[in-house]
Amino acid sequence: MTTTPRRDTYTPETLLGVAVRVFNERGYDGTSMEHLSKAAGISKSSIYHHVAGKEELLRRAVTRALDGLFAILDEPGAASGRAVDRVEHVTRRTVEVLVAELPYVTLLLRVRGNTRTERWALERRREFDHRVADLLGAAVADGDLRSDVDIRLATRLLFGMVNSLVEWYRPHSDTGADPEAVAEAVARLAFDGLRAPRPDA
Secondary structure, eight states, X not given: OOOOXXXXXXXXXXXXXXXXXXXXXXXXXXXXXXXXXXXXXXXXXXXXXXXXXXXXXXXHHHHHHHHHHHHHTTSHHHHSSOHHHHHHHHHHHHHHHHHHTHHHHHHHHHOOSOSHXXXXXXXXXXXXXXXXXXXXXXXXHTXXXXXXXXXXXXXXXXXXXXXXXXXXXXXXXXXXXXXXXXXXXXXXXXXXXXXXXXXXX
């Protein structure tokens, strides 16, 4: 009995999903095309049919994460209104995007700047962080957030709390709370502490 070789049924999207999983497991630097080939169950030549190499896969992956984050800044809730409401909207939505794109954002947060793509991703991350920091600063200037907390420290602490989700959040587990519930918890913990006391309090 003869067997017919399995056809390559991978698409660029499904191959990207495999690559992101392997990058997160082994680290980008520790992943070879051979590792990707074995994980996908296809030949290296089949992978090259879809992409130029592993750095193209990395760029596609981090672009997906970054596009999701930057899209938040264009949403009505982030683009208009009082700065404090805008930054709270961005915080909630960042949590939701992180959960929705967990493998991709995890990879983004782990890049170290060893390649051109990684350096590009780090620069884009810094741009996003700076735009949120500007919103925090505007909210302080409006008198809505505390002025006795250094804005750079507040920004780092806020992103530290949000980004820590990639280390412990797992859907369909005892820590896999509803994304909206996680976003609500992060916003309450952060902004109950950051909001300026009311004069009559």
